Amino acid sequence: MYPPKLGYVIAENLEEATDFLEKHEDAKALAGGHSLIPMLKLRIIRPSYLVDIRRISNLHFISPGSDEIRIGSLSTHYEISKANIPLLSETATKIADPQVRNMGTIGGVISQLDPSADYPASLIAMDAKVKVKGKTERTVSFKDFAKDMFTPDLNPGELVTEIIVPAFKDYKFSYQKLERKAGDYAIVGVAVLLKTDGESIKDVRIGLTAVNNTAVRATEAENMLKDTRISEEIIEKASAKVMDYANPVSDIRGSAEYKKKVTKVMAKRAILEALKR
Amino acid sequence: MKVIEPDQKTKIHLKINGKDYETEVEPRRLLVHVLRDLGFTGVHIGCDTSNCGACTIIMNGKSVKSCTVLGVEADGSEILTIEGLAKDGKLHPIQEAFWEKHALQCGYCTPGMIMESLWFLSQNPNPTEEEIREGISGNLCRCTGYQNIVEAIKEASTKMKANPK
Ligand SMILES: Cc1cc2nc3c(=O)[nH]c(=O)nc-3n(C[C@H](O)[C@H](O)[C@H](O)COP(=O)(O)OP(=O)(O)OC[C@H]3O[C@@H](n4cnc5c(N)ncnc54)[C@H](O)[C@@H]3O)c2cc1C
Ligand SMILES: Cc1cc2nc3c(=O)[nH]c(=O)nc-3n(C[C@H](O)[C@H](O)[C@H](O)COP(=O)(O)OP(=O)(O)OC[C@H]3O[C@@H](n4cnc5c(N)ncnc54)[C@H](O)[C@@H]3O)c2cc1C
Ligand code: FES
Ligand code: FES
Numbered sequence: 001m002y003p004p005k006l007g008y009v010i011a012e013n014l015e016e017a018t019d020f021l022e023k024h025e026d027a028k029a030l031a032g033g034h035s036l037i038p039m040l041k042l043r044i045i046r047p048s049y050l051v052d053i054r055r056i057s058n059l060h061f062i063s064p065g066s067d068e069i070r071i072g073s074l075s076t077h078y079e080i081s082k083a084n085i086p087l088l089s090e091t092a093t094k095i096a097d098p099q100v101r102n103m104g105t106i107g108g109v110i111s112q113l114d115p116s117a118d119y120p121a122s123l124i125a126m127d128a129k130v131k132v133k134g135k136t137e138r139t140v141s142f143k144d145f146a147k148d149m150f151t152p153d154l155n156p157g158e159l160v161t162e163i164i165v166p167a168f169k170d171y172k173f174s175y176q177k178l179e180r181k182a183g184d185y186a187i188v189g190v191a192v193l194l195k196t197d198g199e200s201i202k203d204v205r206i207g208l209t210a211v212n213n214t215a216v217r218a219t220e221a222e223n224m225l226k227d228t229r230i231s232e233e234i235i236e237k238a239s240a241k242v243m244d245y246a247n248p249v250s251d252i253r254g255s256a257e258y259k260k261k262v263t264k265v266m267a268k269r270a271i272l273e274a275l276k277r
Numbered sequence: 278m279k280v281i282e283p284d285q286k287t288k289i290h291l292k293i294n295g296k297d298y299e300t301e302v303e304p305r306r307l308l309v310h311v312l313r314d315l316g317f318t319g320v321h322i323g324c325d326t327s328n329c330g331a332c333t334i335i336m337n338g339k340s341v342k343s344c345t346v347l348g349v350e351a352d353g354s355e356i357l358t359i360e361g362l363a364k365d366g367k368l369h370p371i372q373e374a375f376w377e378k379h380a381l382q383c384g385y386c387t388p389g390m391i392m393e394s395l396w397f398l399s400q401n402p403n404p405t406e407e408e409i410r411e412g413i414s415g416n417l418c419r420c421t422g423y424q425n426i427v428e429a430i431k432e433a434s435t436k437m438k439a440n441p442k
Contacts, residue, residue, distance in 0.1 A: 007280065008347075010278065010349075033346065037346070050304070098393065098397065102341055182414040
């Protein structure tokens with residue numbers, strides 16, 4: 001399989017890349033290439049040019065701060081897995097396989113917005129923000145950025161420059177992914193962040209991926225757990241509530257009915273696993 | 278900024294197994310084809326869909342699937358393929374371990390499996406069986422059932438610790 005004929009632009013800095021992309025609406029940015037190149041080989045897309053943004057060094061950083069962590073869009077899944085970011089680093093270890101993690105980038109994942117991608121569950125639970133730059137710069141919540149599946153809030157000539165997540169100190173967390181075979185996209189992925197005080201839960205956030213067009217937060221389930229004493233009963237009830245937020249479709253990864261049921265199972269696992277840490 | 282038009286070829290420069298190479302490519306040419314055309318036919322194409330890992334090489338120190346990288350994208354990189362592992366007629370410890378533990382049958386997956394093992398062991402020199410299995414989860418083998426591959430990687434880790442370079 002060969003990609004179709006295309007031009008190639010090597011951008012040395014952000015301005016060159018955004019200018020070229022704005023003037024050529026049918027051009028596409030190339031980050032890790034691990035969504036783009038497979039699609040090119042299958043001839044699903046036929047861009048006029050690829051704009052290689054891989055050499056733009058100010059998109060390639062992870063800077064931890066005391067309140068928030070800034071993650072450059074070119075950070076690879078491997079780099080994020082090693083960065084000790086609550087929840088997000090663990091999520092990165094569950095994406096695909098080692099070779100894909102060495103190439104794929106977080107900016108690529110959220111610009112592609114595959115409904116089954118892993119990061120979105122965690123980014124929605126974390127209230128992540130996305131910094132976007134074209135002619136001007138703006139910052140949007142990840143929730144608003146992810147308009148629909150495969151539909152990021154990006155105008156022609158705009159690139160994701162960084163992702164910003166709160167530091168979540170003193171939070172416990174877990175990302176639980178069910179996959180059909182090693183290295184596959186999720187059947188369902190559940191991200192949980194929680195803060196405890198002795199035997200009670202003070203704060204909790206639950207994000208879901210792969211069971212809706214975009215990632216969602218199970219807010220009613222969160223409310224059931226907040227300010228309660230930890231018990232098997234309340235965890236069981238809250239996990240059942242998480243299931244209400246799953247509206248999956250039947251596909252090769254399972255029937256809608258199956259996916260809905262395993263959402264409850266994975267939610268419970270994620271809550272219990274987070275509590276253990 | 279460099280612009281290569283769709284019909285244009287461009288020169289790329291690669292350092293492969295320690296030697297410099299220059300070649301002309303169309304932007305759409307995949308790295309796996311560039312390498313095979315330069316004679317590195319140990320880089321196999323199994324699935325061509327980024328799943329099997331037969332095309333795994335080391336690029337700038339990290340394992341990648343060369344069927345999912347463009348030649349132009351790799352311009353300026355340092356690349357290691359299976360052909361670069363044996364030194365002075367002596368096999369690399371991972372190659373020896375694959376031989377001794379009977380970790381291959383048809384051998385199609387082997388170069389990719391060994392290159393991934395090389396990167397994996399550089400990250401985790403003392404792995405458990407479970408870590409090895411996760412480490413090669415991007416490489417498919419249709420013959421062996423993996424058991425002997427896992428044993429070979431374990432054996433290689435012991436060899437490499439006993440004889441570090
Ligand atoms: C075998 C395989 C298995 C996989 N399994 C999983 C999995 O289990 N879970 C998972 O989440 N993902 C999985 N993926 C996808 C992988 O994580 C990709 O790396 C990711 O979706 C895209 O990132 P990229 O850097 O490779 O982007 P690219 O392929 O380079 O780009 C993807 C899209 O985003 C655009 N883009 C890239 N960067 C930017 C930017 N900074 N600003 C604006 N637009 C941009 C591109 O123009 C393109 O449209 C898998 C991929 C493969 C090949
Ligand atoms: C993973 C694996 C495990 C195996 N395990 C076993 C096992 O446990 N036990 C076992 O017995 N075998 C085993 N085999 C071998 C298998 O049975 C082969 O199919 C068999 O050895 C060769 O038969 P073939 O028809 O595939 O021959 P081919 O591969 O087509 O040919 C083999 C050779 O014979 C020649 N040849 C073929 N047919 C003729 C003919 N009619 N006249 C003249 N020359 C001919 C060919 O030119 C060639 O040189 C295994 C093979 C594999 C890949
Ligand atoms: S040929 Fe590259 S992953 Fe299969
Ligand atoms: S030995 Fe045949 S595919 Fe692995």
